[in-house]
Amino acid sequence: MPVIRVALDLPLPQPFDYLADDATPDDVGHRVLVPFGPGDKGRKLGIVVALADTTDQPAEKLRPALEILRDMPPLPATWRELCAFCARYYQHPLGAVMALALPPLLRKGRLPRRRPKAPAPAPAGAIPELLPEQAAAVAAIGEGRGFRTYLLHGITGSGKTEVYLRAIAQVLQGGGQALMLVPEIALTPQLIGRVSARFPDAHVVTAHSGIPEAARGWGFLDALEGRADIVLGTRLAVFMPLPRLRLIVVDEEHDPSFKQQEGLRYSARDVAVVRAKQLDIPIVLGSATPSLESFHHAAGGRYRLLELQRRAVAERLPAVATVDTRRKKLRDGLSEALIDALADTLARGEQSLVFLNRRGYAPVLACPACGWISRCRRCAANLVVHLADRRLRCHHCGLEAPIPRHCPDCGNQDIQPFGRGTQRLESFLADRFPEARILRIDRDSASTPGRWQALLDTIHEGGADILVGTQMLAKGHDFPRLTLVGVVGADAALFAADFRAPERLFSQLMQVGGRSGRAALPGRVLIQTEYPDHPLYRALAGHDYGGFARGQLEERRAAGFPPFSHQCLLRAEARDMAQALAFLAEARRAGEGLAGEAVGLYDPVPMRLARLMNLERAQLLVESASRPALQAFLAGWSASLHARKAPAGLRWHLDVDPQEL
Amino acid sequence: MPGPARNSVAIAGVLLERGALRYTPGGQPVLEFLLAHRSARTEAGTQRRVECEMACLAMGPTALLLDGAAVGDAVEAKGFLAARSLKRRSPVLHVETIEFIEGAKNGIQT
Numbered sequence: 001m002p003v004i005r006v007a008l009d010l011p012l013p014q015p016f017d018y019l020a021d022d023a024t025p026d027d028v029g030h031r032v033l034v035p036f037g038p039g040d041k042g043r044k045l046g047i048v049v050a051l052a053d054t055t056d057q058p059a060e061k062l063r064p065a066l067e068i069l070r071d072m073p074p075l076p077a078t079w080r081e082l083c084a085f086c087a088r089y090y091q092h093p094l095g096a097v098m099a100l101a102l103p104p105l106l107r108k109g110r111l112p113r114r115r116p117k118a119p120a121p122a123p124a125g126a127i128p129e130l131l132p133e134q135a136a137a138v139a140a141i142g143e144g145r146g147f148r149t150y151l152l153h154g155i156t157g158s159g160k161t162e163v164y165l166r167a168i169a170q171v172l173q174g175g176g177q178a179l180m181l182v183p184e185i186a187l188t189p190q191l192i193g194r195v196s197a198r199f200p201d202a203h204v205v206t207a208h209s210g211i212p213e214a215a216r217g218w219g220f221l222d223a224l225e226g227r228a229d230i231v232l233g234t235r236l237a238v239f240m241p242l243p244r245l246r247l248i249v250v251d252e253e254h255d256p257s258f259k260q261q262e263g264l265r266y267s268a269r270d271v272a273v274v275r276a277k278q279l280d281i282p283i284v285l286g287s288a289t290p291s292l293e294s295f296h297h298a299a300g301g302r303y304r305l306l307e308l309q310r311r312a313v314a315e316r317l318p319a320v321a322t323v324d325t326r327r328k329k330l331r332d333g334l335s336e337a338l339i340d341a342l343a344d345t346l347a348r349g350e351q352s353l354v355f356l357n358r359r360g361y362a363p364v365l366a367c368p369a370c371g372w373i374s375r376c377r378r379c380a381a382n383l384v385v386h387l388a389d390r391r392l393r394c395h396h397c398g399l400e401a402p403i404p405r406h407c408p409d410c411g412n413q414d415i416q417p418f419g420r421g422t423q424r425l426e427s428f429l430a431d432r433f434p435e436a437r438i439l440r441i442d443r444d445s446a447s448t449p450g451r452w453q454a455l456l457d458t459i460h461e462g463g464a465d466i467l468v469g470t471q472m473l474a475k476g477h478d479f480p481r482l483t484l485v486g487v488v489g490a491d492a493a494l495f496a497a498d499f500r501a502p503e504r505l506f507s508q509l510m511q512v513g514g515r516s517g518r519a520a521l522p523g524r525v526l527i528q529t530e531y532p533d534h535p536l537y538r539a540l541a542g543h544d545y546g547g548f549a550r551g552q553l554e555e556r557r558a559a560g561f562p563p564f565s566h567q568c569l570l571r572a573e574a575r576d577m578a579q580a581l582a583f584l585a586e587a588r589r590a591g592e593g594l595a596g597e598a599v600g601l602y603d604p605v606p607m608r609l610a611r612l613m614n615l616e617r618a619q620l621l622v623e624s625a626s627r628p629a630l631q632a633f634l635a636g637w638s639a640s641l642h643a644r645k646a647p648a649g650l651r652w653h654l655d656v657d658p659q660e661l
Numbered sequence: 662m663p664g665p666a667r668n669s670v671a672i673a674g675v676l677l678e679r680g681a682l683r684y685t686p687g688g689q690p691v692l693e694f695l696l697a698h699r700s701a702r703t704e705a706g707t708q709r710r711v712e713c714e715m716a717c718l719a720m721g722p723t724a725l726l727l728d729g730a731a732v733g734d735a736v737e738a739k740g741f742l743a744a745r746s747l748k749r750r751s752p753v754l755h756v757e758t759i760e761f762i763e764g765a766k767n768g769i770q771t
Binding site (some may be wrong): 047365368369370371385387402404406413414415416419601 | 685686687689691718720743744745746747753
C-alpha cells in the first residue's frame with residue numbers, strides 16, 4: 001500500500017508517514033488532511049512531499065490519511081525545492097516553511113470562493129525617456145541569459161523604478177512572469193498604481209500580509225496557475241509559485257525588513273537570489289545604498305554592477321552640510337541654523353522635513369526629585385511618553401499605562417518627560433512657527449494604511465509646510481515641494497553596539513536626504529551633530545556611498561565581520577537569565593565537539609534588550625569564514641539541540657545570517 | 662507641624678522673574694518664579710538691611726492665581742522647601758498660599 005510523506009507545521013524537522021490507498025506520484029505537492037495526535041479528533045493539514053513504498057514506522061502506528069486535496073494544481077517541484085532549501089539553510093522544519101509560504105486560507109485546507117472585484121485600471125501615464133545610464137542598465141539586464149545577479153546602484157532620484165519597469169516589460173513581452181519585492185514600508189498604492197498603469201493589460205497581483213485572506217488566496221492561485229503576469233509584494237511574496245517566472249527584482253535590497261525576525265528567520269533578498277539561481281533567471285537588486293554584502297559581491301565580480309549616477313529629473317543632488325552643535329545653545333533640540341533654515345523655507349512657500357527617528361513625545365518620564373523613571377515592568381526598557389493620547393507605552397512589548405498624576409515613589413507631581421521624540425518636536429515647531437501647517441508622520445499618526453495614505457495625500461496637495469517624521473518618510477516618496485531636510489538626534493547610531501548601525505544610519509540619512517529637491521527646486525540637508533568630522537557625515541556630504549562602503553568593508557575585514565565571515569545566533573529565552581545562559585553554555589559544549597577548525601563559538605551573553613515580555617534573553621554567536629563549514633556545523637548542532645530536552649519554560653531558536661546582534 | 666518634620670516658610674517680596682505657565686504630564690499647572698525680598702531687621706541688637714532672592718514654584722490653583730501676576734508685583738508666599746532636584750540640592754520654595762500685597766512698590770509698603 002502506498003505511503004505518503006507529509007510535511008506538517010510542527011516544530012519537528014522530519015516529515016510524517018501516512019497510508020494513502022489512492023495516492024499516485026501526481027499527488028506530490030498536493031495538500032492533504034491527516035489525523036494527528038491521540039484519538040480520532042485531531043487533524044492537521046500538510047503537504048505531500050514524497051511517495052514511498054516502505055516506511056520505518058511500525059505497521060500498527062501507521063494511520064491512513066483522511067483526504068488528499070486535489071482541488072488546485074499541486075505545488076510545483078521548484079516551489080517545494082525552494083522550501084526545502086529554506087528548511088535546510090535556516091534550520092527550520094520543512095512543514096513550518098511550507099505553512100509560511102502558503103496564504104492562510106490555503107493553509108487551512110480551504111480555497112477562496114468569490115473573487116474580489118479587481119480595482120479599476122489606473123490611467124496609463126506617459127512613458128519617460130531613458131537617460132543613457134538607464135538605457136544601458138535595461139539593455140544589460142535584457143541581454144543576459146540564465147542566472148545572473150545585477151546590482152543596480154542608483155542614487156536617489158536616478159530612476160531605478162523606471163529600469164525595473166522596462167526590464168519587466170521585456171519579460172512580459174516574451175510571455176514570462178516577473179516578481180518584484182519591495183520593503184514593507186514602500187509598498188504603497190502609488191507604486192502599485194504606477195505598475196498597473198504601465199502594464200494595463202497585465203494581471204498584477206499584490207502580496208503582503210495586510211491583504212484580506214480571500215484576495216491573498218486568489219493571488220496565490222493566479223500566480224500558481226499562471227494567470228498572474230506580475231507579482232508585487234513584500235518579503236513573503238518570494239514564495240509565490242510562478243511557473244513562467246523570468247525575472248526577479250528586489251527594490252531597496254538593503255532594507256532590513258527583508259529579513260524576517262521571527263519563526264522562519266529568512267532573508268527574502270537572499271532567498272530571491274537562490275530562487276533565481278534555481279530557475280536560471282536574472283535577478284536585479286536595486287538600491288541607492290546597497291547592503292555591504294551586495295556591494296562586496298559586486299566589487300568581487302560575483303554580481304554585475306550597474307550604476308545610475310545622474311538624477312532623472314532634478315538637476316543637482318541636495319547640498320548636505322553638518323551643523324556643529326557642540327558649543328551651540330539648542331532650543332528644544334534644534335539649532336539656530338536649522339530654525340533659520342526652516343523659517344527661510346517657510347517664507348519661500350516650500351516644504352521642510354525634520355527627521356527624528358524616535359516616535360512619541362519623550363523616551364522616558366522621570367521624577368527629578370527622587371530619580372524614579374518610567375520603566376516597563378515586563379522589559380528591560382523604558383516606557384515612552386505619548387502625550388498626544390496621554391499614555392506611557394513600551395515600544396518593545398506594547399505595555400500601556402496612563403501617565404501617572406504624580407511620581408509613584410515620592411508623590412511629586414512635577415514629573416517630567418526627558419529627551420525628545422517626534423511629538424515634542426512637533427509641539428515645539430507649532431509654537432515657534434504658528435503660521436506653519438505642521439504634519440507629524442510616524443507609526444502613531446499613520447497607524448493604518450488609510451491614515452498613512454491620507455497623510456501622503458495632504459503632503460502631495462501642498463497641505464503641509466513642515467513635516468516631522470521618522471524613517472517612515474525616508475523611502476520611495478517623492479515630494480516635489482520639499483527642499484529642506486533637517487536631521488536631528490542621529491549621533492547615537494555612530495557608536496551603537498551593532499556593527500551594522502553605521503551602515504543603517506548612512507542609508508537612512510542618504511534616503512531621507514534624497515527626499516529633498518526631487519523636482520525643479522534645489523534641495524538642502526542639514527545634519528545636527530556633535531561629530532561634524534565623522535567620516536560617515538563627510539561621506540554623506542560628498543554623496544560618496546562608494547567611499548563610505550569601502551571604508552566600512554575595510555573595518556569589517558579587519559574585525560572579521562560579515563561579509564568576511566558568516567554568522568549564526570543561538571538565542572534562548574527563559575524566566576531567568578541564569579537558566580538561559582546555562583542552556584547556551586551547555587549548547588556551546590555540545591557544539592565544540594562538532595565544530596571543526598573552521599567554526600568558532602563565542603561565549604553566551606545577555607542580549608542587548610535583556611528582558612522582553614518577562615522573558616530574559618541571551619545569545620551565543622557562532623562564526624565561520626566558510627559558509628559551507630558553518631552550514632555543515634549547523635545541521636549537526638541543530639539536530640543535537642533538538643535531541644536534548646530544553647528545560648521547561650525555555651525557548652530557543654537559531655538565526656542564520658542574523659541582521660541584529 | 663512642630664518637631665523634626667517642620668518645614669514652613671513665609672516670605673514677602675516682589676516678582677523678579679517669572680516663567681511661563683506650564684503643565685505637568687498629569688495636567689497640573691505649574692509656575693516657577695523668583696522672589697526678591699527686601700526688609701529691615703534687627704540682628705543681635707543692630708538694625709540692618711536684608712536682601713535675598715528665593716526660587717519659588719507654585720502648582721495647581723496657586724499657579725493659576727500667579728499667572729495673572731507681572732514682574733514687579735508684590736506678594737507674600739507661604740509654603741515649604743524642597744530640593745530643586747536629586748542632583749541640585751539647593752531649596753525651592755513650593756508655594757501653598759499666595760497673597761498679593763496692595764499698594765506695594767519695591768517691597769516697601771507705602
